[in-house]
Amino acid sequence: xxxxxxxxxxxxxxxxxxxxxxxxxxxxxxxxxxxxxxxxxxxxxxxxxxxxxxxxxxxxxxxxxxxxxxxxxxxxxxxxxxxxxxxxxxxxxxxxxxxxxxxxxxxxxxxxxxxxxxxxxxxxxxxxxxxxxxxxxxxxxxxxxxxxxxxxxxxxxxxxxxxxxxxxxxxxxxxxxxxxxxxxxxxxxxxxxxxxxxxxxxxxxxxxxxxxxxxxxxxxxxxxxxx
Numbered sequence: 406x407x408x409x410x411x412x413x414x415x416x417x418x419x420x421x422x423x424x425x426x427x428x429x430x431x432x433x434x435x436x437x438x439x440x441x442x443x444x445x446x447x448x449x450x451x452x453x454x455x456x457x458x459x460x461x462x463x464x465x466x467x468x469x470x471x472x473x474x475x476x477x478x479x480x481x482x483x484x485x486x487x488x489x490x491x492x493x494x495x496x497x498x499x500x501x502x503x504x505x506x507x508x509x510x511x512x513x514x515x516x517x518x519x520x521x522x523x524x525x526x527x528x529x530x531x532x533x534x535x536x537x538x539x540x541x542x543x544x545x546x547x548x549x550x551x552x553x554x555x556x557x558x559x560x561x562x563x564x565x566x567x568x569x570x571x572x573x574x575x576x577x578x579x580x581x582x583x584x585x586x587x588x589x590x591x592x593x594x595x596x597x598x599x600x601x602x603x604x605x606x607x608x609x610x611x612x613x614x615x616x617x618x619x620x621x622x623x624x625x626x627x628x629x630x631x632x
Contacts, residue, residue, distance in 0.1 A: 421458050421463060425452040427442070429442040429490075434482070435485070438505065440458075454469060471491055476522070483526060487499065487500040487505070490520060495519055496513055498512075510548070514535065515553075516539040525570075529546060530542055530587075532587075538557075538558055540556055552590050560603075561604065566607060569611045571585065573607060576603065580598045582614065582616065
């Protein structure tokens with residue numbers, strides 16, 4: 406079940422039934438539709454799906470079967486496509502937002518467990534962080550692998566700073582955020598957070614990083630350096 410509501414007091418909440426264990430979602434603002442990536446249940450055949458939700462109707466429009474558990478999803482407004490990480494088999498699937506009723510393309514990922522995902526609109530690159538501890542960079546149009554970088558651990562959340570061309574990748578074990586310069590794809594450094602810290606946010610201006618520290622029940626604020 407997904408809930409849709411506008412900000413403000415006393416919002417009208419729409420409840421939409423989606424798939425099993427919904428996780429990542431992405432919004433197509435042109436058509437007013439959301440793609441919901443459902444993790445599914447390995448004991449329930451056919452439960453790994455993507456659900457297309459129409460905002461104005463407040464209803465699911467299509468369910469698209471996929472080959473395995475989903476992870477993160479993003480939307481590219483220029484290509485009018487959704488991209489979804491599938492953990493196993495290790496692939497990224499693309500869904501055409503103009504005809505969102507099937508898988509349009511599938512890109513094989515040469516590393517186990519595609520997890521975190523983000524996108525550079527200027528260079529049309531996808532950044533796919535995998536459970537194997539590897540960052541895969543690929544061309545969003547062709548799926549061609551452009552680069553592979555080692556990570557500090559098994560990753561979760563990924564954020565791309567479009568202003569300063571920095572990529573941040575969080576790993577709950579050992580508790581780090583790796584920082585990459587996406588112009589060269591060189592690693593700039595590693596921020597120590599806390600074991601189990603895998604959820605973070607990036608300020609819109611790219612000047613601060615906010616990380617949740619679950620064991621010490623804190624939120625840490627890091628000042629980003631762009632020199």
